[in-house]
Amino acid sequence: MSRTPQRARRWKLALGLIAAAMLALVLLVTSGQPWVAESRHASAEQVAAARALANEARKSRKSREPVAIEVDAAELEAISAMVTQGFAPNRFEAAVKDGELTLTGSRPFLFRWINIRAEASGKSTGIPQFAVRIGAVPLPRWLSDWALARIQQRMADQGGTLPPVDTIVRSMTIGEDGLTARVLVPPGSLLAHARATGTPPIDEDAVAAVYCRLTRTDEAQPEPLLARQLGRALAATEPTSEGHGAALVALALFTAGPEARELAGDRVALGDCSGPPARLTLQGREDWAKHWALSAALETAAGNRISTAIGEWKELADTLAKGPLLAPRDPSGFSFVDLAADRSGIMTAQALLDPARLEDARARLLRAGEADLLPVATLELSDGLTDAQFARRYGATDDPRFAEKVKQIDAMLRQGGIGE
Numbered sequence: 235m236s237r238t239p240q241r242a243r244r245w246k247l248a249l250g251l252i253a254a255a256m257l258a259l260v261l262l263v264t265s266g267q268p269w270v271a272e273s274r275h276a277s278a279e280q281v282a283a284a285r286a287l288a289n290e291a292r293k294s295r296k297s298r299e300p301v302a303i304e305v306d307a308a309e310l311e312a313i314s315a316m317v318t319q320g321f322a323p324n325r326f327e328a329a330v331k332d333g334e335l336t337l338t339g340s341r342p343f344l345f346r347w348i349n350i351r352a353e354a355s356g357k358s359t360g361i362p363q364f365a366v367r368i369g370a371v372p373l374p375r376w377l378s379d380w381a382l383a384r385i386q387q388r389m390a391d392q393g394g395t396l397p398p399v400d401t402i403v404r405s406m407t408i409g410e411d412g413l414t415a416r417v418l419v420p421p422g423s424l425l426a427h428a429r430a431t432g433t434p435p436i437d438e439d440a441v442a443a444v445y446c447r448l449t450r451t452d453e454a455q456p457e458p459l460l461a462r463q464l465g466r467a468l469a470a471t472e473p474t475s476e477g478h479g480a481a482l483v484a485l486a487l488f489t490a491g492p493e494a495r496e497l498a499g500d501r502v503a504l505g506d507c508s509g510p511p512a513r514l515t516l517q518g519r520e521d522w523a524k525h526w527a528l529s530a531a532l533e534t535a536a537g538n539r540i541s542t543a544i545g546e547w548k549e550l551a552d553t554l555a556k557g558p559l560l561a562p563r564d565p566s567g568f569s570f571v572d573l574a575a576d577r578s579g580i581m582t583a584q585a586l587l588d589p590a591r592l593e594d595a596r597a598r599l600l601r602a603g604e605a606d607l608l609p610v611a612t613l614e615l616s617d618g619l620t621d622a623q624f625a626r627r628y629g630a631t632d633d634p635r636f637a638e639k640v641k642q643i644d645a646m647l648r649q650g651g652i653g654e
Contacts, residue, residue, distance in 0.1 A: 467484055
């Protein structure tokens, strides 16, 4: 018998065994169903709860001392809903039951799901020692630590500066139905730190250069209209995705001041150019200018899913707030005009960042007027709905009625040439 057919059969057998082993591994680490059940979008109450936790944690940034954050079951549910909404189609759930903290994530993979679960209990210095498993495969501690290190390295490679998790979470005590964590929030923006969305890093030197040019030009020639300031910002950059991204972040810093620092981070060195935000208007309102500028910068810094979710969360928070979050003298409540300004900023940023569209978008926006950023027709949309009114008319942000309303708003914006 010839050796060639025998060798061929051996190779086929070896390849078959390798394929079978790979298939078995895929089946072990994936599942037919997600471990995290499908959930509704975050409610106004959940957004308010998460915002309160974030504000409490931010105190450590000013004091540079860890602060104790108590998180109960309802707040963990709120965080889970917001993370799931912001990073869909991925799903996330955090819960404490009978003294055990369980973090579960589900991510679609082909026709199956990758499910990861981490469990911990008791007290710890830094983050707890989690028992982790992926699908049916439990991970040894050293492998879990290695995976966490790789995630942090990936963030660093994408331009973030997120320090080791143990320097943020200094200690944790897991109780029967909640937890207490001592946290120290690092300087800068967590959005800018954690670029897991895959968006490219922001050129901070370019942002600072555009910002300084805006401030100096405005000192010589004051300009209260956002549309004109957008033209100035674009004129200060090269006609590239990177240049336009820097222009949009600089414009947000110029327009919104401290609010935009949450996007760009504290590492953007503005030097002598730094000052109070300019009081720009869009269709006569300061809050619409801020909505537009912040949403455009968010699209640049974090991508569409996050920028869209944050715009909706802000409006939900306004339905419960005694006053609006961005402009004290303007109406509070859920505003579809605010949402139109948000979506216009997002759509404009997408056009300016898209290599196939950026030249045409730039040419149009260099000479933009107010209606090119917020068409007059959108000013007739509902403004200042209470939580009860919004729930009665539109249910929630994942309700088909709300989705239809957003579709109508997008059509109004496109009719005005926005996003072209």
